[in-house]
Amino acid sequence: MAASTTPVDGQFWRSTLILRLQNRNKSESYAFKDLIAFHNRLFESSNALRAENLQLSVQNEKLRLEHSASTDKASSDNSGNGSSKSPNRNEKVQVLEQKLLSLQEELTEMHRRKGENAQQLVDLNLKLQEKERQLQSKEASFSECQAENSSLKRDIQDYQTNIKKLENLNQIIRDEYQANQLAFAALEEKLRKTQDENRLLVERLVRYKSKDADKMNEDNENFLSGGSHNTTSSLLHTIDGLFSRKKQAKVQKELEDAAKESRAVSPESTFGDRGDLGANPFFASNVPSKAISKFEAHDQEINAVKWSSLERLVATGGADRKVKLWDISKGGQHESKGVLVGSNAAVMSIDFDSTGSLILGASNDFATRVWTVSDHRLRVISSEHSGNLRTFLCVEMGEREKRARGGFISRRFPLRAAPAGAATRCWSQLSPPPAAAGSSWVCRRRQSYVLSSVR
Amino acid sequence: MADSADSPVETPESDKTLETQSDREIDSVPSEPPSTSGVADSPSKAKTNKIDILLKATGNAPIMKTKKWALDKDKKIGWIIDFIKKYLKLEPSESLFLYVNQAFAPAPDQIVRNIYDCYGSDGKLVLHYCKSQAWG
Amino acid sequence: MANDREVLREIWDGRVPVCFQLDSSEVNGLQAPDPYYLMVPRLSYFPLVTDKVRRHFQRYIHPDKHDAEMWVDFNGQPLKWHYPIGVLFDLHIPEISLPWCLTIHFDKFPEAELLHCSSREAVESYFMSCIKEADVLKHRSQVVSNMQKKDHNQLWLGLQNDKFDQFWAVNRKLMEVGSDETFKYIPFRLYQGDEPFIQRLVKPVTEEGQRKTLFQFLQEIYAENASKVKVTTHGVEPPSDTPLQWMSEHLSYPDNFLHLCVAF
Numbered sequence: 001m002a003a004s005t006t007p008v009d010g011q012f013w014r015s016t017l018i019l020r021l022q023n024r025n026k027s028e029s030y031a032f033k034d035l036i037a038f039h040n041r042l043f044e045s046s047n048a049l050r051a052e053n054l055q056l057s058v059q060n061e062k063l064r065l066e067h068s069a070s071t072d073k074a075s076s077d078n079s080g081n082g083s084s085k086s087p088n089r090n091e092k093v094q095v096l097e098q099k100l101l102s103l104q105e106e107l108t109e110m111h112r113r114k115g116e117n118a119q120q121l122v123d124l125n126l127k128l129q130e131k132e133r134q135l136q137s138k139e140a141s142f143s144e145c146q147a148e149n150s151s152l153k154r155d156i157q158d159y160q161t162n163i164k165k166l167e168n169l170n171q172i173i174r175d176e177y178q179a180n181q182l183a184f185a186a187l188e189e190k191l192r193k194t195q196d197e198n199r200l201l202v203e204r205l206v207r208y209k210s211k212d213a214d215k216m217n218e219d220n221e222n223f224l225s226g227g228s229h230n231t232t233s234s235l236l237h238t239i240d241g242l243f244s245r246k247k248q249a250k251v252q253k254e255l256e257d258a259a260k261e262s263r264a265v266s267p268e269s270t271f272g273d274r275g276d277l278g279a280n281p282f283f284a285s286n287v288p289s290k291a292i293s294k295f296e297a298h299d300q301e302i303n304a305v306k307w308s309s310l311e312r313l314v315a316t317g318g319a320d321r322k323v324k325l326w327d328i329s330k331g332g333q334h335e336s337k338g339v340l341v342g343s344n345a346a347v348m349s350i351d352f353d354s355t356g357s358l359i360l361g362a363s364n365d366f367a368t369r370v371w372t373v374s375d376h377r378l379r380v381i382s383s384e385h386s387g388n389l390r391t392f393l394c395v396e397m398g399e400r401e402k403r404a405r406g407g408f409i410s411r412r413f414p415l416r417a418a419p420a421g422a423a424t425r426c427w428s429q430l431s432p433p434p435a436a437a438g439s440s441w442v443c444r445r446r447q448s449y450v451l452s453s454v455r
Numbered sequence: 456m457a458d459s460a461d462s463p464v465e466t467p468e469s470d471k472t473l474e475t476q477s478d479r480e481i482d483s484v485p486s487e488p489p490s491t492s493g494v495a496d497s498p499s500k501a502k503t504n505k506i507d508i509l510l511k512a513t514g515n516a517p518i519m520k521t522k523k524w525a526l527d528k529d530k531k532i533g534w535i536i537d538f539i540k541k542y543l544k545l546e547p548s549e550s551l552f553l554y555v556n557q558a559f560a561p562a563p564d565q566i567v568r569n570i571y572d573c574y575g576s577d578g579k580l581v582l583h584y585c586k587s588q589a590w591g
Numbered sequence: 592m593a594n595d596r597e598v599l600r601e602i603w604d605g606r607v608p609v610c611f612q613l614d615s616s617e618v619n620g621l622q623a624p625d626p627y628y629l630m631v632p633r634l635s636y637f638p639l640v641t642d643k644v645r646r647h648f649q650r651y652i653h654p655d656k657h658d659a660e661m662w663v664d665f666n667g668q669p670l671k672w673h674y675p676i677g678v679l680f681d682l683h684i685p686e687i688s689l690p691w692c693l694t695i696h697f698d699k700f701p702e703a704e705l706l707h708c709s710s711r712e713a714v715e716s717y718f719m720s721c722i723k724e725a726d727v728l729k730h731r732s733q734v735v736s737n738m739q740k741k742d743h744n745q746l747w748l749g750l751q752n753d754k755f756d757q758f759w760a761v762n763r764k765l766m767e768v769g770s771d772e773t774f775k776y777i778p779f780r781l782y783q784g785d786e787p788f789i790q791r792l793v794k795p796v797t798e799e800g801q802r803k804t805l806f807q808f809l810q811e812i813y814a815e816n817a818s819k820v821k822v823t824t825h826g827v828e829p830p831s832d833t834p835l836q837w838m839s840e841h842l843s844y845p846d847n848f849l850h851l852c853v854a855f
């Protein structure tokens with residue numbers, strides 16, 4: 001860059017300055033520059049040489065060592081016992097050999113250990129395999145046990161169901177037994193009745209016989225009296241009377257025997273009966289003309305009235321959906337014993353059972369209900385009428401039918417509804433009867449029915 | 456110097472430092488005459504050898520209760536730095552930077568006179584101090 | 592504008608021969624180390640050029656001191672590392688016979704006289720601080736604050752690696768003048784023996800608008816003693832009629848200050 005901008009009058013000071021600077025550089029810088037550069041070079045090279053020297057001396061030392069080692073070896077190899085260095089060498093060699101030996105021993109030791117370790121490894125592997133096998137067998141047995149367990153559980157279940165079945169069966173058998181008992185009782189009753197009848201018949205026979213005997217006696221007397229009129233006839237009559245007396249005694253004896261026989265059949269005495277027989281024909285039957293008691297039982301019309309068979313209870317069923325119980329035992333008084341509720345429509349028909357403890361009501365709501373008389377609780381509802389139940393026809397029952405019905409109620413078999421449109425249908429808990437036998441309870445061993453007429 | 460001890464001080468709270476300053480001034484007395492001998496006597500020089508410095512904290516540095524201090528012009532910047540450190544109870548290892556004009560950090564051996572001559576006015580010099588390099 | 596490349600180049604190329612010697616009391620061992628000779632740039636700082644020296648002498652000192660801070664003295668006077676080498680040299684010119692023999696120390700660091708220099712970064716931050724201060728004086732800090740970090744780095748690396756073009760590519764911006772062709776103030780430091788240097792606000796032009804010469808400048812500082820004053824910078828005595836503005840542009844050290852050594 002030229003000093004173009006420097007002022008003209010500045011040329012002098014500037015040139016002076018430059019000159020001085022140049023002089024400065026000449027004296028300070030240039031004079032020493034080469035020298036110091038040279039010095040630095042020398043310094044560096046000397047440093048480098050020093051380093052090299054060090055390296056070389058180290059190398060030299062190494063080489064010398066190697067050399068001496070080799071010569072020693074050679075000398076020891078060559079002379080063996082001769083040279084002065086050889087004992088030293090030998091010692092060294094011995095030391096080294098010993099070291100080698102120990103190292104070899106160590107090596108063999110290591111090898112042995114390695115072999116042991118390998119053996120151990122193999123053993124452990126075998127053990128592991130065995131354990132695994134054991135584990136597998138354990139698992140198999142476990143699963144077997146589980147299977148067995150489940151099968152046993154199944155068995156238990158089966159047995160339990162079996163037990164239940166058996167219990168059911170037992171129950172049925174018991175029922176059957178009860179029914180049989182009932183049948184047996186009924187049969188016994190029948191037998192008694194038959195015996196009574198027999199007794200009555202025997203009595204009648206005895207009576208007739210004695211009548212005959214009286215007649216005969218009368219005839220004989222008549223004959224005897226007639227003989228006086230008529231010798232022959234009176235003689236005859238006397239003979240006849242003689243004979244007839246004999247005959248009479250004989251007949252009397254026969255009759256006594258017969259009476260004895262009949263007494264053997266029936267415990268009741270023939271003679272006691274004779275009085276009864278005399279009273280029996282005198283029953284007074286007159287038409288009721290005057291009401292003992294009159295009361296309003298229901299708010300609406302009364303559809304059904306029923307006497308209880310045991311107590312002096314009357315049940316009424318009304319259009320006001322109620323069944324009411326009345327005690328009329330005290331003459332003209334009446335007393336409400338309870339109101340049986342539950343019907344949703346007018347009660348059309350009611351009936352007591354034979355024991356008087358249950359009451360059955362048929363309602364226009366298509367349901368039939370059973371209450372207990374003692375606590376007025378609703379026991380059974382059969383609401384399966386599909387028709388409009390107007391009348392409930394469930395009337396008389398024999399002794400054994402009533403008992404059977406007790407069984408039926410106690411087992412709480414549901415009542416079956418009659419399909420709509422049928423005039424008369426049977427309800428059965430087991431099977432329908434082959435033919436409905438009128439409006440009555442029928443019990444045939446294990447079958448109970450309620451018959452109702454449906455309009 | 457006797458005159459420095461008598462010199463009027465506007466800041467009463469700086470009494471303590473005044474004492475320490477005067478102690479130290481006695482040390483620096485012998486160096487004074489030669490320095491002034493060559494330099495032309497300025498009227499201000501004759502009047503007083505003291506100036507006020509205003510110390511302002513910057514950045515994260517704690518604030519000093521007393522900002523204004525009367526100071527001998529011959530003190531070095533390093534002395535002020537040490538003084539602030541001591542005043543703020545900083546660890547010796549902690550660094551503290553002083554800035555002039557919020558622009559540059561004077562060398563610790565720079566004397567206050569030079570800084571005041573160039574950047575101060577009316578007997579006052581504003582210095583900012585900081586614990587990290589601010590305008591660095 | 593600093594465009595007198597011839598002068599700048601001469602200034603840049605200024606080197607001084609130095610002979611470093613280890614303090615004999617610190618030698619650890621029988622053999623004293625050889626002195627280490629080096630050409631050091633006047634514009635540089637000691638911590639930037641003494642790496643090799645340190646390596647060389649480290650071998651001869653006590654191992655405990657290997658990592659200790661190295662410092663330099665001349666004739667028993669510790670040399671401040673934060674002054675450019677040229678300034679240190681010029682300060683001691685009367686006593687110096689070339690090469691400049693300096694003593695290296697690793698022990699007994701003179702805490703009172705020297706600042707610690709932990710690393711090159713300490714030098715860099717001091718250097719940059721000087722540049723900023725100079726710019727405050729010259730341009731009210733306008734130029735430096737508009738520079739980017741990489742420009743700062745380039746300045747520093749140019750100085751550190753002795754790269755004239757690299758340095759001046761950025762430094763010329765710092766030497767730019769405003770519309771009035773001058774700086775606001777001239778950044779300078781006047782050294783005089785052991786005294787702390789003097790730094791004042793001095794304008795490059797007189798009140799009449801004339802460019803100040805070196806002599807006028809000295810008059811401003813030293814009044815009637817100005818004629819007795821002998822100013823040295825960069826190892827030379829600039830003519831007293833040299834314009835102050837031109838001096839600042841061309842004879843400033845890399846830290847942008849004119850470092851003038853004064854003797855009577």
